[in-house]
Amino acid sequence: MSTTELSLAGSQPGGLGRYNRQAADLHYVTSRVMVYLLAFTAVSVIGFPLFWMVICSFKTSTELYQFPPAFLPHDWTLTNYRDLFIQTNFPIYFVNSLVVAGGATLLSLVVGGLGAYSLSRFKFAGMRTVSMLTLLCYMLPEVLLVIPLYLFVVDLGMADTLISLIIANTAFTLPLTMWFMRSYFNAIPASLEESAMIDGCSRFQAMRKVTLPLALPGLVSVGVFSFNHAWNEFLFALVFTSSETKKVLSLGLATWIGQDNIYSWGMLLAGAVLVTIPVVLFYLLVQRRLVVGLSEGGVKGE
Amino acid sequence: MAEPNTDLPGDRLLAYLALSPSIAILILLVAVPMVTVFAMSMQHISLGELSGPFVGLRNFERVLADPAFLNALGNTFVWVFGSVAIEMALGLGIALLLNIDFRMRGIARAVILTPYLIPTVVAVLTWHYMFNDIIGVLNYLLMAVGLISQPLLWLNSTSMAMFSVILVGVWKFFPFVVIALMGILQAIPQEQYEAADIDGASALQKFWRITLPHIMPVFLLTALLRTIWTFHKFDIIYLMTGGGPIDATTTLPVLVYQQGFVDFALGRAAATAIITFAILGVLLAVYLHLMKRAEARQ
Amino acid sequence: MALVEVKQITKKFGAYSAISNVSLTAQDGKFLILLGPSGCGKTTLLRMIAGLELPTYGDIVIGGKVATRLHPKDRNIAMVFQNYALYPHLTIYENVAFPLRVRGFSGDIDKKVKWATSLVGIEHLLERKPRQMSGGERQRTALARSLVRDPSVFLLDEPLSNLDAKLRHSAREELRQFQERIGVTSIYVTHDQVEAMGLGDRICVMQGGVVRQLGTPEEIYLNPADTFVASFIGSPPMNLISDEGRTIGFRPEMFLPESAFDPSEALYRTEFTVQRIEYLGGDRILYGMVGASLPSSKAIARLPATIGTLPEVGTTAKFAMRLSDIRYFDGEGKAVEQSRRHEARLVVNG
Structure with missing residues (x-):
């Protein structure tokens, strides 16, 4: 009662009432300050290695080995990047990685996309089992599979080839694609395809003209996840390939670690930055879907 | 459907x-x-061979009797539970922080999630450089603020190496927890907090009585996924330390690799891999049981 | 234009029968409603006519041709889905043009699209995407898309259920006019009896996978075939009172104070104890108990505002109904045939 009268008394007819400043609340202010302090700490601690990686890749070798280290380079230089391309096999590794990751992704998208469509749209005996098995595949330890796969690769004379890596990576990217796309197809109403069939499409046309365009964002997302998985993959590369011309980035860079008498930290860090760029670019592409995809259990832990 | x-x-x-x-x-x-x-x-596969005579369970006997196996098993548990516990705690904290609306939250979120996106080999390279005994920035920073008085041997001492590897693993993988929990945190109906405000609940009470019960299923599932993946993680440990110094960071997957592709004892490696898988299976069964009980209680 | 015949259709999902031996005919150019509660099999039946499901037994005949195994695209039918099933990635124009394009229509697509969209009054929205449209506009788009290629049969699966109440009423009106104008055989699924009564030339009431009654709205309302139809149609539903293994039924609006009738009429008189009165503007709904010659049971009376004096809550008043308005059902709930009514009536009166 009295509050109503008060605010009425303070206001001009037709004007605004008394302005209630939120910042005037001490409790509110303290909690906001806390939030910013925490956020600042978290960002600087977690972000520091990233910052350091990028910054140091532009340092001259003198500065890289100087102690105490300087936080910003005195002389910014691109020498590390240039040397990486001139003195090392980095370009070869990069192309190999593109071939392996691209090949595995494409194979999983085509094969797994069709499989997921079938799992989502049709009812048949053993369908649930198949769905559960795809999830299980996805949980299998790589070290368990690498031993028999190594055997097959050697037996088939595919050792030290990129194709062996493409196929081996598919063992993980295919279940990922199937599991993810199955739920994606489930979210596209079946009535759209039915409608298309009544409108005059065959089942196949309905898939191509209606379902495929609608599933495209999902295919792009899961393609990025698959690509990233294969781009990062290390164990298969380590076991299956050995020659310089067949190395992928993860293996190539890894063999440089600990050989800092040969390869400078500058080049290594420049390489690290370049390896990260495609991944980050791809993630920017699907950024909005990332949270959804990951929280649906749609992606493996690397 | x-x-x-x-x-x-x-x-x-x-x-x-x-x-x-x-x-x-x-x-x-x-x-x-x-x-x-x-x-x-179940075969005895000699060096350089791909198959060999049938030997029954002899490989399993040899593996289980091998002190290196017990060492690796112990390391694996330290690695898994150390990593997952810290990841979950840190992940929950950061997810709660990022669930609050503040200026430049988008940038903060992007920075915090980036470690998860970058390739493992990149993370390893960067941390190797930062861990460096002589020129590493980490020792410099810690000495500058007075936390340590002399440089730490992050990767080159048997007592520190596991801690350092866990540190890198947590940094790389905790954003997964953040992403998973942020999704579910945003799904909690705002009305529940407003109702609690009207009922006079404190911030802590709201966390215990609304937030936690809501996120629990996802929290447990995330912990389960992280446990599985951390258990058979190979690359980050192998790349950081190669399992060393000596065998201080040799976990079961690293042991499998060494047996199979360093010693070229494929039969023994297969046996170790199967035992690893079986332990993971037992772990999962226990975990699923606990999770069902927790869900039944709610 | 075509006759649609459903011949002894049974549809099983595993051991469960969604439809059991249903036969019916949708007459050429007429509006047939499939009405029933959810799970009665009406949508399944429609989907079998569309060719989206294969009947386990029986045949679908469209325009004299057995269509049971025909692909949906070869049946020359059009269907409006409950969620409209507009293609989200296409504009309204492309949505409507879609059936023409996939069928390789050789004529002027643009002209056809303009014609169809202007029929339903969305010709100004052609460049929009479905998500930028209101519910009513989407429903019209779905209509335009289904009529653009002159189908011989029109199937509609609860097309109005996603609209709000006010819009639903006007959409129903338009739909009816529209169907009359183009004169296509239409089969319309709904669970809303008001919609069914307002739209249908004939209504097929289904429940539990079987047809309970097929008839004009009047027939179904006035002479329900069984107690299910009697209680499903009408709001409030028909009063049903069990008495010695029989059930007698009477509509609430036929059950009025005795004073409302001409004394010379053949009336059935009883007493009504009023427990609650609901004012609905034009009507008043009285909830209470009938007694006297009938077994004491709950009943509802619907009194038009023209009846001035109302009995008060808690009092017992003399109520009556015309003998001709009473319906009789046997022990299984089936309506008693006209010829046997006389007999049944004597029992009740005695």
Whole structure:
């Protein structure tokens, strides 16, 4: 009662009432300050290695080995990047990685996309089992599979080839694609395809003209996840390939670690930055879907 | 499924046709290898060979009696529980922080999630450089603020190496927890907090009585996934330390690799891999049991 | 234009029968409603006519041709889905043009699209995407898309259920006019009896996978075939009172104070104890108990505002109904045939 009268008394007819400043609340202010302090700490601690990686890749070798280290380079230089391309096999590794990751992704998208469509749209005996098995595949330890796969690769004379890596990576990217796309197809109403069939499409046309365009964002997302998985993959590369011309980035860079008498930290860090760029670019592409995809259990832990 | 399935003549054929390539690949790449690895584990495979005479369970006996196995098992548990516990705690904290609206939250979120996106080898390179005994920035920073008085041997001392590897693993993988929890945190209806405000609940009470019960299923599932993945993680440990110094960071997957592709004892490696898988299976069973109980309690 | 015949259709999902031996005919150019509660099999039946499901037994005949195994695209039918099933990635124009394009229509697509969209009054929205449209506009788009290629049969699966109440009423009106104008055989699924009564030339009431009654709205309302139809149609539903293995039924609006009738009429008189009164503007709904010659049971009376004096809550008043307005059902709930009514009536009166 009295509050109503008060605010009425303070206001001009037709004007605004008394302005209630939120910042005037001490409790509110303290909690906001806390939030910013925490956020600042978290960002600087977690972000520091990233910052350091990028910054140091532009340092001259003198500065890289100087102690105490300087936080910003005195002389910014691109020498590390240039040397990486001139003195090392980095370009070869990069192309190999593109071939392996691209090949595995494409194979999983085509094969797994069709499989997921079938799992989502049709009812048949053993369908649930198949769905559960795809999830299980996805949980299998790589070290368990690498031993028999190594055997097959050697037996088939595919050792030290990129194709062996493409196929081996598919063992993980295919279940990922199937599991993810199955739920994606489930979210596209079946009535759209039915409608298309009544409108005059065959089942196949309905898939191509209606379902495929609608599933495209999902295919792009899961393609990025698959690509990233294969781009990062290390164990298969380590076991299956050995020659310089067949190395992928993860293996190539890894063999440089600990050989800092040969390869400078500058080049290594420049390489690290370049390896990260495609991944980050791809993630920017699907950024909005990332949270959804990951929280649906749609992606493996690397 | 809410939507009725279409059942037209010819659909069955199409269904099997579309699915069969996937099934074929999964059989060839997963099922057949699984059978093969069991077969290999019961063979004595000598150096440079791919198969050998049947020896029953002798490989398993040898592996279990090997002190290196027990050491690796112990390391694995330290690695898994150390990593997952810190990841979950840190992940929850950061997710709660990022769930609050503040200026530049988008940038903060992007920075915090980036470690998860970058390739493992990149993370390893960067941390190697930062861990460096002589020129590493980490020792410099810690000495500058007075936390340590002399440089730490992050990766080159048996007592520090596991801690350092866990540190890198947590940094790399905790954003997964953040992402998973942020999704579910945003799904909590705002009305529940408003109702609690009106009922006079404190911030802590709101966390215990609303937030935690809501996120618990996802929290447990995330912890489960992280446990599985951390358990058979190979690359980050191998790349950071190679399992060393000596065998201080040799976990079971690293041991499998060493047996199989350094010692070239494929039979023994297969046996170790199967034991690893079995332990993971037991762990999962226990975990699923606990999770069911927790869900039943709610 | 075509006759649609459903011949002894049974549909099983595993051991469960969604439809059991249903036969019916949708007459050429007429509006047939499939009405029933959810799970009665009406949508399944429609989907079988569309060719989206294969009947386990029986045949679908469209325009004299057995269509049971025909692909949906070869049946020359059009269907409006409950969620409209507009293609989200296409504009309204492309949505409407879609059936023409996939069928390789050789004529002037643009002209046809303009014609169809102007029929339903969305010709100004052609460049929009479905998500930028209101519910009513989407429903019209779905209509335009289904009529653009002159189908011989029109199937509609609860097309109005996603609209709000006010819009639903006007959409129903338009739909009816529209169907009359183009004169296509239409089969319309709904669970809303008001919609069914307002739209249908004939209504097929289904429940539990079987047809309970097929008839004009009047027939179904006035002479329900069984107690299910009697209680499903009408709001409030028909009063049903069990008495010695029989059930007698009477509509609430036929059950009025005795004073409302001409004394010379053949009346059935009883007493009504009023427990609650609901004012609905034009009507008043009285909830209470009938007694006297009938077994004491709950009943509802619907009194038009023209009846001035109302009995008060808690009092017992003399109520009556015309003998001709009473319906009789046997022990299984089936309506008693006209010829046997006389007999049944004597029992009740005695």
